[in-house]
Amino acid sequence: MQPSNSVTQQLHPARRLAGIEISxxxxxxxxxxxxxxxxxxxxxxxxxxxxxxxxxxxxxxTGSWHYTANAGTLKLRTLIAExxxxxxxxxxxxxxxxxxxxxxxxxxxxxxxxxxxDPKTEVCVTAGTEEALFSIFQAFVDPGxxxxxxxxxxxxxxxxxxxxxxTPVSYEFDPSDWRLDADALLGRITARTKLIIVNSxxxxxxxxxxxxxxxxxxxxxxxxxxxxxxxxxxxxxxPPSMLGMSDSVIVVGGMSKSHAMTGLRLGWVLARExxxxxxxxxxxxxxxxxxxxxxxxxxxxxxxxARNRSWLKGIxxxxxxxxxxxxxxxxxxxxxxxxxxxxxxxxxxxxxxCDTVTFAKTLATDAAVLVIPGVAFGSLGEGFVRISYAAxxxxxxxxxxxxxxxxxxxxx
Numbered sequence: 001m002q003p004s005n006s007v008t009q010q011l012h013p014a015r016r017l018a019g020i021e022i023s024x025x026x027x028x029x030x031x032x033x034x035x036x037x038x039x040x041x042x043x044x045x046x047x048x049x050x051x052x053x054x055x056x057x058x059x060x061x062t063g064s065w066h067y068t069a070n071a072g073t074l075k076l077r078t079l080i081a082e083x084x085x086x087x088x089x090x091x092x093x094x095x096x097x098x099x100x101x102x103x104x105x106x107x108x109x110x111x112x113x114x115x116x117x118d119p120k121t122e123v124c125v126t127a128g129t130e131e132a133l134f135s136i137f138q139a140f141v142d143p144g145x146x147x148x149x150x151x152x153x154x155x156x157x158x159x160x161x162x163x164x165x166x167t168p169v170s171y172e173f174d175p176s177d178w179r180l181d182a183d184a185l186l187g188r189i190t191a192r193t194k195l196i197i198v199n200s201x202x203x204x205x206x207x208x209x210x211x212x213x214x215x216x217x218x219x220x221x222x223x224x225x226x227x228x229x230x231x232x233x234x235x236x237x238x239p240p241s242m243l244g245m246s247d248s249v250i251v252v253g254g255m256s257k258s259h260a261m262t263g264l265r266l267g268w269v270l271a272r273e274x275x276x277x278x279x280x281x282x283x284x285x286x287x288x289x290x291x292x293x294x295x296x297x298x299x300x301x302x303x304x305x306a307r308n309r310s311w312l313k314g315i316x317x318x319x320x321x322x323x324x325x326x327x328x329x330x331x332x333x334x335x336x337x338x339x340x341x342x343x344x345x346x347x348x349x350x351x352x353x354c355d356t357v358t359f360a361k362t363l364a365t366d367a368a369v370l371v372i373p374g375v376a377f378g379s380l381g382e383g384f385v386r387i388s389y390a391a392x393x394x395x396x397x398x399x400x401x402x403x404x405x406x407x408x409x410x411x412x
Contacts, residue, residue: 024376037399040370046260063296072125128265139278151378206341218245232258326389333404
């Protein structure tokens with residue numbers, strides 16, 4: 001029996017999903033075969049060491065399997081707030097959590113807007129940073145609002161704005177060095193601007209926004225969402241945080257990238273109490289609470305400060321070596337020199353193709369190497385591909401060599 005017209009109509013997806021598909025990142029990764037070299041997925045090539053596995057066993061054996069508070073266990077929220085406080089993030093210091101080689105904190109008194117975050121009311125643990133962002137958009141964005149998003153920038157920002165019924169308005173980075181023009185961004189603000197999204201270090205660029213520019217954005221007026229999930233992955237110097245720069249700044253962070261916990265979905269939000277309340281409400285109806293197991297594991301990790309500093313130092317050293325291998329292979333095989341990424345683990349590389357979606361899909365099928373088309377991250381990404389060097393040096397070298405070999409054959 002064929003369904004009636006009324007039933008067929010009811011089966012149509014909601015209008016909020018019109019034009020929204022599975023991301024290009026996932027589409028490209030779906031083309032992988034056992035022979036593929038994957039330089040596409042943004043996931044650390046790091047496995048938990050013996051200590052992390054012991055922490056996980058302890059969390060499974062002794063931790064609660066029941067609901068936590070919506071905002072997370074108070075112990076974990078306290079550890080997050082204490083880590084931020086000890087790093088001096090809200091008070092002119094550039095020291096990051098667990099960074100034993102960072103500069104000495106600025107001896108000058110804190111800025112007037114410095115603020116110690118109360119773990120009871122100003123920290124919320126989420127099911128990864130993606131859920132954190134979704135909850136923030138649901139908490140604050142109405143149909144008809146505008147959301148300023150980076151171009152190139154992480155593709156979820158545009159999609160989350162559209163799901164909320166808002167209009168994404170892009171602000172551009174200079175392709176010559178991927179530097180942000182603060183005047184250009186501030187010029188995009190209108191009476192309808194509800195959120196400004198900032199991501200530093202950037203996915204897909206690996207670039208870092210300087211403190212002065214971040215402060216100008218914080219002072220602009222609209223709510224600012226600073227996605228700092230890559231903040232612990234840096235090379236020459238730690239990137240500044242927006243935390244504490246103004247009452248309207250929301251900082252999103254987590255352990256997916258820094259601790260290779262992508263599948264455990266553990267993130268957090270920090271914001272002033274008045275800003276946090278609607279976020280926790282939205283979070284309750286999206287996830288109820290983050291995984292109790294993941295929270296218990298995170299408590300063990302963050303409670304051992306010395307061990308955590310050692311872990312983060314090792315992670316940065318590993319990605320530093322992989323970055324050097326990637327830049328060397330890109331220069332040799334692709335005959336391109338790009339500025340070294342200051343953070344995260346991505347190289348945004350120009351390629352001789354105006355249709356990078358076709359280019360990336362062809363590489364996946366013909367050269368068995370996965371990279372992400374730059375246009376997935378915005379219009380300014382056309383003509384580039386994102387290469388993730390969160391892979392072994394052998395995979396990085398082999399994958400970029402395959403790209404070079406394919407390009408040379410295509411030019412013949």
